[in-house]
Amino acid sequence: MILQQLVNGLIIGSVYALIALGLTMIYGVLRILHVAHAGIYALGAYAGLVAYGLSQSFLLALLAAMVVAGAAGFGIQRYIYRPLFGTSPLVPLIASIGLFIFMEDLYRLVFGPNIIPLNAVWPSFALEWRGVKVTETQLVILLVTGLLLAFVWFFTEKTRLGLAWKAVAQDLEIAQAMGVNANLAVASNVVLGSVLAAAAGLLVAANYNEVYPTMGSVPAYKMLAIVVLGGLGNPVGTVLAGLLIGLVETLVVAYLGYKLPRDAIAFLALILVLMLKPQGLFARKGGG
Amino acid sequence: MRVEAGEWVSIIGANGAGKTTTIKTIMGLVTARRGKILFNGRDITNLPPWERVELGISYVPEGRRIFPELTVEENLRLGAFRLTNRDPRLKEGFERVYQLFPRLAERRRQLGRTLSGGEQQMLALGRALMPGPRLLLIDEISMGLMPLAVNQAFHSLWELNRQGMTILLVEQNARKAIGYATRGYVLETGRLVLAGTAAELAENPRVREAYLGG
Numbered sequence: 001m002i003l004q005q006l007v008n009g010l011i012i013g014s015v016y017a018l019i020a021l022g023l024t025m026i027y028g029v030l031r032i033l034h035v036a037h038a039g040i041y042a043l044g045a046y047a048g049l050v051a052y053g054l055s056q057s058f059l060l061a062l063l064a065a066m067v068v069a070g071a072a073g074f075g076i077q078r079y080i081y082r083p084l085f086g087t088s089p090l091v092p093l094i095a096s097i098g099l100f101i102f103m104e105d106l107y108r109l110v111f112g113p114n115i116i117p118l119n120a121v122w123p124s125f126a127l128e129w130r131g132v133k134v135t136e137t138q139l140v141i142l143l144v145t146g147l148l149l150a151f152v153w154f155f156t157e158k159t160r161l162g163l164a165w166k167a168v169a170q171d172l173e174i175a176q177a178m179g180v181n182a183n184l185a186v187a188s189n190v191v192l193g194s195v196l197a198a199a200a201g202l203l204v205a206a207n208y209n210e211v212y213p214t215m216g217s218v219p220a221y222k223m224l225a226i227v228v229l230g231g232l233g234n235p236v237g238t239v240l241a242g243l244l245i246g247l248v249e250t251l252v253v254a255y256l257g258y259k260l261p262r263d264a265i266a267f268l269a270l271i272l273v274l275m276l277k278p279q280g281l282f283a284r285k286g287g288g
Numbered sequence: 289m290r291v292e293a294g295e296w297v298s299i300i301g302a303n304g305a306g307k308t309t310t311i312k313t314i315m316g317l318v319t320a321r322r323g324k325i326l327f328n329g330r331d332i333t334n335l336p337p338w339e340r341v342e343l344g345i346s347y348v349p350e351g352r353r354i355f356p357e358l359t360v361e362e363n364l365r366l367g368a369f370r371l372t373n374r375d376p377r378l379k380e381g382f383e384r385v386y387q388l389f390p391r392l393a394e395r396r397r398q399l400g401r402t403l404s405g406g407e408q409q410m411l412a413l414g415r416a417l418m419p420g421p422r423l424l425l426i427d428e429i430s431m432g433l434m435p436l437a438v439n440q441a442f443h444s445l446w447e448l449n450r451q452g453m454t455i456l457l458v459e460q461n462a463r464k465a466i467g468y469a470t471r472g473y474v475l476e477t478g479r480l481v482l483a484g485t486a487a488e489l490a491e492n493p494r495v496r497e498a499y500l501g502g
Contacts (some may be wrong), residue, residue, distance in 0.1 A: 160373065167355055167366050174353045177315050178415070179341035179369040 003132045005254045006247065011138045013246020014145040015207075017239040019200040019219055020226040021152065022193030028169040028233040029189045031089065032081055035096040037197050038220030039103030044069045044198025045205040045215060046107055049118055058120050058206070062144065065198040073194025074187055081190075082183075100220065107213040115212045118205045141203045148199055149239065152192065156235065165189050169233060218263050225270040231280025240282055245269060289473060289480060291423070296445075296455040298465035298486075300499055301475035307458035308350055310475065311427045314456070315347045316340045327423070342370050344422035350431060352412040356401035360392055363400050363411055367418030377420060385414035388444065406437035413444060424448070426457040430464065442468060462499035466490055474499070 019041055026034045044065040051064030080099065084092045122136040134142075156162035164185040167175035176182045204219075205211045226245055230238030249265045260268075273281055289310075291297045301307050312318040314325055316337035325333045332340055346367075355363050364385060371378045386393035389410040395403060403411060409429065416424060426445070430438040438461070446468055449455050458475075459465035466472050472489045474482035482492065489495050 160369070163358075163362060163366060164369065166358060166362075167369075170355045170357055171353055173317055174349060174355070175366070176337040177317060177341070177347040177349065178366045179338045179419070180366070181336070181338045 001131075003130075005250050007132055007134060008138075009247035009250030010243060011134075011141050011246070012207075012250060013243035014149075015141060015200050015203055015242075016219075016222065016226055016246050017242030018145050018148060018196050018203075020223045020230065020238045020242045021149070021235055022196035022200075023223050024227045024230065024233055024235055024238040025152075025165070026190050026193040027227065028235075029165055029172075029186050030077070030081060030092075032092040032096065033224070034076075034190075034193075035093070035220060035224075036076060036099040036103060037193070038216035038223065039100045040069050040072055040194045041197040041201035041204075041219055042107060042211075042213070042216040043072055043103065044201035045118075045211045046111060047198065048202035048205065049116060049211045052118060052120060056121075058122070058140070061120075062199060062202055065202045066195040069194045069198030069201075070191040073190045076194075077187055077190040082186075100216070104213050104216065111211075111213065113213060115210045117209045118211055119209065120206045137207050141207060144199055144203060148196055152196070152235070155192070161185070161188060222263065222266045225266040228270060229266075229273050229281050231282050234280065234282060237280055237282030241280075244281075289483075291454060291456050293422070293454050294449075294452055295470045296449045296457070296468060298469035298472045299456070299458040299475055300460070300462040300465050300472060300489075300495075301458075302498075303460070304477070305475040306478040307475055308427055309478075311347070311425050311456070311458055315345065315425055338370070341419065344419075346416035346419065346421035346424050348412050348416045348424065348426045348429065350427040352405075352408045354400040354403075354408050354411050354415070356399065358400055359397050360400065360403070360411060361396045363415050364392070364418050367415035370419060378418075381418040381420060384420075385417055388417070389414050405433050406440065409433060409437060409441050410444075413441070417448075421453075423454045423456065426455060426459075428459060429457065430459060430461045438464070462495070463501075466495075466500075 019037070023034060023037045026032070026037065047068035048061040048065035052058060052061035055061065076099065080095055081092055084095060122140065124136060125139065126136050127134045127139065156165060164175065164180045167178065167180055168182060168185045172182060175185070201215070205215070222245070226241045227238055229245070230241035245266045248269065249262050252260060252265055253262050299307055299310060309318055313320050316335060320333055324331055327343055327345065330343070332343065355366065358366070364382060368378055368381045391407060392410055392414055395407065400408065400411065429441045429445070433441065442464055445455060445457070457465055457469070466486050466489050469486045471485050473480050474489070474495060482489065482495065484492065490500070
């Protein structure tokens, strides 16, 4: 029983990790709390919904979601954040919140206010081992998040562009003076972050079989909590914090029931961490 | 203002005279409000900094500004960011810098923030040398360094200049800046007020009084 809960918790946690990782990457290079990231998450679900309806292929739906979200992310950094560069940090934050509200209402206008089921159909390949069951959807989630996390790791640690992201995150001005094309570094980073959010959105839509305009609202707050827990701008810490929150939520619900609302747990953790270790759970000693 | 190939030109001036702004404008980090910047006869006034790097301009910033959370090797790699991993000039760059500063080779895998001030200055200079630049822009190389490290830094520059590197240096330590230079300029509240060879400046009564301590 506990093993089953651990598996469930890690799987939902891996989705949290995916969406929060995108947010923390974008914060790293732009120093903007990109609240509209949750709008991109819902956009991924809607784009996937439409593409799945047309193609009946989850793989194509996933690709479509990532392409649409990547393009939207590019547009947001190019036409909203870049013109606001150099203003007080509050200005892009407010712009981001406004954009998020706009996106939710746009989805309502286009797709209506109701929950639309995704109805993804898989070939059956559920696993069962000693009573621990992993459903088809869960396996798909594990596979996709695992691949994407590995891809991001490879990209940031092993490529020139990844090095450019780190340099921009640490010192934008000097990175440019070393020959890093700052526009390209920022744009590529936001595009990849948005791709992760879109994948997370579609995976969650598949998991609960629902797509609706405000599906990004709770993740919007939760991803902020996770990113702060992980130490703002720290990708490894963020992934760990995402997994941790997924686990704790699942275990609390399983063993304490709904006395404590599931979605409150991340914030409880956030409050505790802010009080006891404000630099985040996984902050490095002396690191900035 | 002019800098000829192979020269060492120093700009001296008090705090707030516009020395750093001058250097940053040449690097492209500050936009020029008026006037033009020519490099090898080409107008670069509107080029972004990363394209100026490609033309052969390198920058050693005030306060060193090495990347604290990157290793020494990664810092140097960034200095030659425009070169792809397969470019033979990248390997040459590493060899050149490690030969000039063997200490950096020893500390290759250490994070930038764990280096001493003098080592960080070596790293900032080495990073700027990685792409094999034609012009080195140097902002306050002596700032925050112990006298011994200041001497070492100036000695490294002297050696580079002797081998043909063109240097434009801004510096509050006027004595050293003029002592090593071919020519110099004096900047006061954003204006060039004096220009001359290093010897002329060193003899100038105004410079002597204001910058060389009488």
